Amino acid sequence: MNKTDRLTSLDQRAVEYIAVGAAVLGTGGGGDPHVGKLMALEAIRRHGPVQIVQLEELDDDGLIVPVSMIGAPTVMQEKIPSAEQLTKPLDLMEKELGRKVTAVMPIEVGGGNSLVPVLAAAERGIPLVDADAMGRAFPESQMVTFHLEGIACSPVTMADERGNTALLHTIDGVWEERLARALTVEMGGSASICDYPLSGAQAKRSAIGGTLTLAYEIGRTLFEAKQQKLNPVRELLAQLDGHALFQGKAVDIRRRMDGGFTRGEAVFEGTGKDKGQLMKLFFQNEFLLATVEDQPLAITPDLIALLDQDTGMPVTTENLKYGARVIAAGFPCDAKWRTDKGIETAGPRYFGYDLDYVPIETLASKGGAAE
Structure with missing residues (x-):
């Protein structure tokens, strides 16, 4: 996408499109996109459109801070954060660093967390960066491109809906995940968080640019496909170089709250061309592995999305929900996740799956994913 095609501000229509597109990129997680949408729409109603800046437009010496929610998506559906809860971690970050934040950004482009920073940007009157640190959603704090690049995660600031705040200095993203997750559980299963404060120069080097615009384009594709009576799944797969993995109906869903995550697996009974087969889908907030007869169809860090048929x-x-008729689709992840450190950080073995990572396009070419 050309720079001139990228977003320059967020209005109501842009938020509607991004909410849908980010849910696709969120691979099932990242927080409820509907909640994120409602928060962003209210912020724009109160303060007007939010300015969007590109990575290349950032001042090298500026202070860029990701703003997000941490915790289980199921909890966030019931505990919608206020503007105060999202700006308190920014206040604490500025106090600790002794300087003003010049722009905020999503830590992940997936789900509701893609739109959570809109509220902070609107309240502060500062820009939102068209970039993130995953190119999708991941469940743990160290699963960001900043960690891959060796950028410090500290200081880390957090807040809950009661007004409690916390300041952490951790040695790396892995320890941030351990300590912040435990604190999140004590805060009721979800909290607002700012971590990986970085300079404009570091953001230019490490962040994945244009991802809010990508989410916008995905949402627009799905809305326009409906209006023009086109096949929405086919249009989306073409846009994202994706692969149709499986078509089926949800026949078993096992979800549980565990350690601040929504974990579980779902089983789908094949329909159409996949009739007679069963697909298993494993998740930890996000969809991580899809298999048929123990053979992988798609493997983290590649993206797995469930799309309404x-x-x-x-x-x-x-x-x-039980009975949902869906198409499972797979999309290639950003190249940063296909490095040795990327696979070590967010590949299948990290999550306990006894598999080596195989790119989605390789699985598809070998018949591991059905077109």
């Missing part, structure tokens, strides 16, 4: 709209882990 009729509308192409994404289905999240917490909204997946």
Whole structure:
């Protein structure tokens, strides 16, 4: 996408599109996109459109801070954060660093966390960066490109809905995940968080640019496909170089709250060309592995999305219901995740799956994913 095609501000329509597109990129997680959408729309109603800046437009010496929610998506559906809860970690970050934040950004482009920073940007009157640190959603704090690049995660600031705040200095993202996750559980299962404060120069080097625009384009594709009576799934797969993995109906869903995550697996009975087969989908907030007869169809860090068979709209882990008729789709991840450190950080063995990572396009070419 050309720079001139990228977003320059967020209005109501842009938020509607991004909410849908981010749910696709969120691979089932990242927080409820509907909640993120409502928060962003209210912020724009109160303060007007939010300015969007590109990575290349950032001042090298500026202070860029990701703003997000941490915790289980199922909890965040019931505990919608206020503007105060999202700006308190920014206040604490500025106090600790002794300087003003010049722009905020999403830590992940997936789900509701893609739109959570809109509220902070609107309240502060500062820009939102068209970039993130995953190119999708991941469940743990160290699973960001900043960690891959060796950028410090500290200081880390957090807040809950009661007004409690916390300041952490951890030695790396792995320890941030351990300590912040435990604190999140004590805060009721979800909290607001700012981590990996970085300079504009570091953001230019390490962040994945244009991802809010990508989410916008995905959402627009799905809305326009409906209006023009096109096949939405086919249009989306073409846009993202994706692969149709499986078509089926949800026949078993096992979800549980565990350690501040929504974990579980879902089983789908094949329909159409996949009739007679069963697909298993494993998740930890996000969809991580899809298999048929123990053979992988798609493997983290590549993206796995569930799309409604009729509308192409994404289905999240917490909204997946028995009987849902879906198409499982797979998309290639950003190249940063296909490095040795990327696979070590967010590949299948990290999550306890006894598999080596195989790119989605390789699985598809060998018949591991059905077109």
